[in-house]
Amino acid sequence: MPAAETARAAVARDRVDQVIDLALPLIATPSPNPDGDTRAVAALAADLIKTHVPGAEIELHPGSASVVNVVARIRGAGPGRRVVFNGHLDTYPVGDAAQWSVNPAGETRDGRLYGRGAADMKGGIAASIAAMAALAEQRAHWQGEAVLTLAGDEETMGPLGTKLLLDQVPHATGAATIIGDAGSPMVARFGEKGFIWIDVTAEGKAAHGAHVHLGANALDRLRVALDRVSTLRDLPVKMPEQVRRAIAGAKAISEPLCGAGEADVLSAVTVNLGIVSGGTSPNLVPSTAHAALDIRLPVGITADVVLAGLKQGLDLPGITWRVLRCFEPNYTDPDNELIRRCAKAATDVMGRAPAVNMRVGGSDSRWFRMANIPTVVYGPTPYNMGAPDEYADIAELGIVSRVHALTAFDFLTQQASGA
Template identity: 35%
Template structure:
């Protein structure tokens, strides 16, 4: 039996155990906020203990534990591969809107239901089992494999991946990173847009609405401000050559649209502006003296935070009484790894070969619309790649994940990791 076949046989033999683990994980409340992941971390630690894999916990906040597990290959020094997934998920929202209990873990029509099953309880579980499988075959491997299972991803990662990379760098930095956030089976993500969150406060005199000439309306100023901010979406990015060449390919554009919806190929390469909250006014017949907007700018590769902030400052200066502040100062830029990196080749080849009826055409490399913890590794120059299940339903009511995709993603990561760790010595 080939090593590929042996690895796949190990994973196939544990399908029931894999689904049972994912069900139990789905039934644990890890909504962030509040972000308490202690019970979920216990589930992962118990699994690692049973597998005989060394691990330890780093908890800069008591209710936000992060697990580091790792092993050395039996064939001596080699590459250091890091696997990364998170425990926390989006809040449930309006429970009454759900047809099933958001933490049911129910299985119906080949899908497992529950909040966070897509983002990213299925992906973190897939990495756990891929990691355990590699551990069983460790005598055939060179180098080191590290698994990081973190908290706080949904609220920025300060107490999760960012903390680990600052305080446990020698253990978790590695030379390449695999992550299984939902990407869609048709795409492998080699980069991502960045978030720039701004709060605008508009203050004017206000007064009685019958006398608009005496005090002005903060809400009217806000309406004009929003129109000017939306024009930032027309900024043209200066993409690196390899990124531009990759994203220009028709098959890449088609894969992005297939995985992320019609229009995704265009959104991937421009600024998007979302006015997330507006708070202004006291009463219908009063001129609002204050209005507060919170705006989420997503910047593509090739447009810097500084460039957008400069444009915003110009716009704000044109609107009386307007000031703004950055909510996440010092955040990362839009970031990419080399789309021609060896690991990208392993992921594309393995995903295409294993997909069967799940994919009509070969997967393609794209840039992510949303953020993941891989940005922290890219900021340190470490190549990082994302391959996961479909993002459809992520964070929505009645979230559920395809079990066929769950098993597929697990196999792709296990085989791509194997290829990367063994190719260095071949």
């Protein structure tokens, strides 16, 4: 075979044992968020990269006293484009360890990698490190750079992690970004919904429950306000045709994996009432009440439109509200070169084509897309994510690593022709 084809075949070979060798020590090093201390796991990740990726240039970038990020870079045979792999070092807390039937600090059993962060996303990080190792071994056959950025605060939205690296480290940006966050090897994700989190407070007047005419019930006022917020679900969405077409085309593959109704959720504003509180006794009129809501925005509607709807709808007696978090929906054109190359690499590895779809949940991919960097999320299926007995399928992690490596290799070798 020609040298380039031989190199591509080498990049694509199965490295699942290496992925597990990388993932287990990462899982064994706690990095729960909160409290968000990634110093130990960042130092470990740097050591693992040094051992497994020959010639990597490795830097630690603190975002705060306890949030530490990692950047590793390898260079190809000459000048060219840059591909950035991205992942996050922080995880959900373990919670009550007594509820786990396996070791939350990591173990393999029956073809599964268990432990906190196995799926979200230390398994995905291990897959990307193994992909970097594959590229490093074949560096004579590709041009440009491959960079791995590991952020310390994705679970708290990334301002001290990915965002900081994009702002402060020139080689943390590139021509394309590949992220191994939770998903499925059968779905390449090209975008995600935006979100607005709000707090709503209702003020009333306390009174005895038998004398309601002397009070003003804050919970009643809150109920009216929440009904107004729920009408946001009916806002019209002007979704770009290529995005609508991709969501519809992915449905047959994506919904069996992610649940019936996913396509509808991706195409509409959703409102989730996550917290509601108020009152102290059935026979007292509550003077205050509180709610917190998560509003998700599909591609095709802006945060400004939703915020205008909130401003109008919540202009009510005794009601105040504030925005906790706000991000626009974001996407890379599903016909973009990166998305096409990822889908082709997945087809080559699995022998069948993946779906190309949006992602329901949020991730650090939004930071790259906000910087106009084409980005794809391609990772393992998450099982029990955030719950006891979290795990990822070991074979899937092997697939993810191979697809990451192939996508990057093709992007860096075929850049001149644009094939």
